[in-house]
Amino acid sequence: MKENTSKNIKENGKLFIDWVEKYFNEIEGYPVLPNIKPGEIKEKLPSKPPQKSESYEQIISDLDEIILPGVTHWNHPKFMAYFNATSSDPGIFAELISAAFNTNGMLWKTNPASAELEEVTLGWLREMLGLSKSFWGIIYDLASTGTMHAIVAARESLEDYSIREKGFGGLQNKPRLRLYTSEQAHSSVEKGAIVAGIGLEGVRKIPVDEYFKMIPIELEKAIAEDKANGWKPFCVVATIGTTSTTSIDPVKEIASICKSENIWLHVDAAHAGVAAVVPEMQYILDGVEEADSFLLNPHKWMFMPIDISVLYTKHKGILKQAFSIIPDYLKTDEDNEVVNYMDYGIQLGRRFRSLKLWFVIRHYGTDGLIEIIREHLRLGKLFSKWIEESPFFELLAPTPLSTICFRGVPKKIQSENELNLFNKTLMNNINATGESYLSHTILNGKFTIRVVISGIRTEEKHVKEVFEVLNNEFIRLQ
Numbered sequence: 001m002k003e004n005t006s007k008n009i010k011e012n013g014k015l016f017i018d019w020v021e022k023y024f025n026e027i028e029g030y031p032v033l034p035n036i037k038p039g040e041i042k043e044k045l046p047s048k049p050p051q052k053s054e055s056y057e058q059i060i061s062d063l064d065e066i067i068l069p070g071v072t073h074w075n076h077p078k079f080m081a082y083f084n085a086t087s088s089d090p091g092i093f094a095e096l097i098s099a100a101f102n103t104n105g106m107l108w109k110t111n112p113a114s115a116e117l118e119e120v121t122l123g124w125l126r127e128m129l130g131l132s133k134s135f136w137g138i139i140y141d142l143a144s145t146g147t148m149h150a151i152v153a154a155r156e157s158l159e160d161y162s163i164r165e166k167g168f169g170g171l172q173n174k175p176r177l178r179l180y181t182s183e184q185a186h187s188s189v190e191k192g193a194i195v196a197g198i199g200l201e202g203v204r205k206i207p208v209d210e211y212f213k214m215i216p217i218e219l220e221k222a223i224a225e226d227k228a229n230g231w232k233p234f235c236v237v238a239t240i241g242t243t244s245t246t247s248i249d250p251v252k253e254i255a256s257i258c259k260s261e262n263i264w265l266h267v268d269a270a271h272a273g274v275a276a277v278v279p280e281m282q283y284i285l286d287g288v289e290e291a292d293s294f295l296l297n298p299h300k301w302m303f304m305p306i307d308i309s310v311l312y313t314k315h316k317g318i319l320k321q322a323f324s325i326i327p328d329y330l331k332t333d334e335d336n337e338v339v340n341y342m343d344y345g346i347q348l349g350r351r352f353r354s355l356k357l358w359f360v361i362r363h364y365g366t367d368g369l370i371e372i373i374r375e376h377l378r379l380g381k382l383f384s385k386w387i388e389e390s391p392f393f394e395l396l397a398p399t400p401l402s403t404i405c406f407r408g409v410p411k412k413i414q415s416e417n418e419l420n421l422f423n424k425t426l427m428n429n430i431n432a433t434g435e436s437y438l439s440h441t442i443l444n445g446k447f448t449i450r451v452v453i454s455g456i457r458t459e460e461k462h463v464k465e466v467f468e469v470l471n472n473e474f475i476r477l478q
């Protein structure tokens with residue numbers, strides 16, 4: 001029999017810690033995006049599980065030979081696609097300890113330390129963001145989950161709907177529910193509406209201005225029109241840092257509309273919210289104080305391994321009312337004195353995610369985190385300036401943070417269709433070099449290349465190198 005406990009953990013663990021150190025030392029040598037075809041990894045893996053124990057050395061050897069060549073390196077300093085999710089050393093260590101404890105924090109009793117550390121670290125984070133104590137926080141896995149919970153809480157807050165009890169089928173002659181979000185909002189808003197039974201027809205997209213921000217007057221008009229047509233407006237989702245351009249909706253004005261209409265306001269700041277820890281950036285959260293709920297993802301721009309997302313709400317009681325169901329076997333003597341986080345969402349079991357906040361914030365200190373994010377913002381402005389001054393490229397959106405939206409504009413191409421094709425090819429060529437990984441969006445019908453600078457390993461030299469690759473590929477292609 002092989003041992004099934006943690007014998008030799010120091011010796012065996014060293015293999016993996018060494019592996020991680022080597023990986024980070026060599027990461028810049030790997031192509032950011034692997035050059036493989038669908039099915040290539042599967043082909044190299046046995047179709048049956050091993051019957052006999054295999055050594056860690058064998059596992060590591062296959063990790064190097066089979067898995068590594070198929071990995072997209074999100075931790076690479078020149079990964080600039082989507083929104084970064086990079087992991088710092090303290091974040092990685094926190095995951096290790098979390099796995100070692102392997103607690104299930106459904107109740108305070110099933111891990112008091114997890115429940116209380118979550119409360120304390122979310123208090124720290126709230127203070128770092130400059131938000132008031134009227135917000136209560138909870139950790140979920142992802143922003144999509146947080147937004148879905150906010151939409152369900154908004155639904156629960158409606159008097160005389162009782163959807164929790166009756167379901168939508170139990171409603172008689174009640175106006176249908178309508179949720180508002182901008183044309184630039186993340187698709188998770190629609191997914192949340194699907195899950196909450198609002199349906200895609202219940203989601204009304206509000207137009208944006210030339211800077212891709214929701215237009216408050218259009219929101220006001222839509223609400224008035226819907227009410228006249230027998231809808232019940234119940235929720236608005238505003239975005240701070242939209243996925244395509246990081247535009248920032250005018251939350252203050254939106255909040256005052258929501259207040260006068262008695263509508264729940266949820267603010268999705270999954271990527272950008274973290275930037276508000278930088279004092280001169282705190283303005284991006286203007287108006288959030290008036291919202292009913294607000295979320296951000298520490299796993300995106302706060303250097304914690306995916307996943308950790310935080311939802312703050314002023315209506316802890318409504319969230320609980322929406323989700324709490326306590327079977328007899330989960331009742332404890334402390335229920336009246338403590339927070340049992342299982343009461344505030346669909347998941348019963350919960351990982352010990354607050355360790356990541358605790359380790360990372362303590363390791364860097366708030367000063368350290370501010371410094372890293374401030375540098376990203378500086379590099380974002382720099383890259384944006386290079387694009388603006390280049391004869392080859394043009395900016396397609398403002399750069400409020402460190403995401404730059406642009407395209408190549410070769411002199412000989414005039415038609416929009418050809419420009420779109422040119423830029424798509426330009427981006428694909430760059431990604432094929434393995435030098436960097438960039439992603440795209442479509443803005444007003446224009447194929448737009450995005451460069452996102454928010455990775456913990458990204459420095460000025462990397463940003464310069466990406467700009468050089470862009471220029472070289474542009475010249476080759478034009």
Ligand SMILES: *Cc1c(COP(=O)(O)O)cnc(C)c1O
Nearest residue numbers: 142143144186188241243270271
């Ligand atoms: C990334 C992102 C999401 C989705 O995040 P997940 O945590 O992957 O669910 C939602 N909204 C915005 C604005 C985002 O940037």
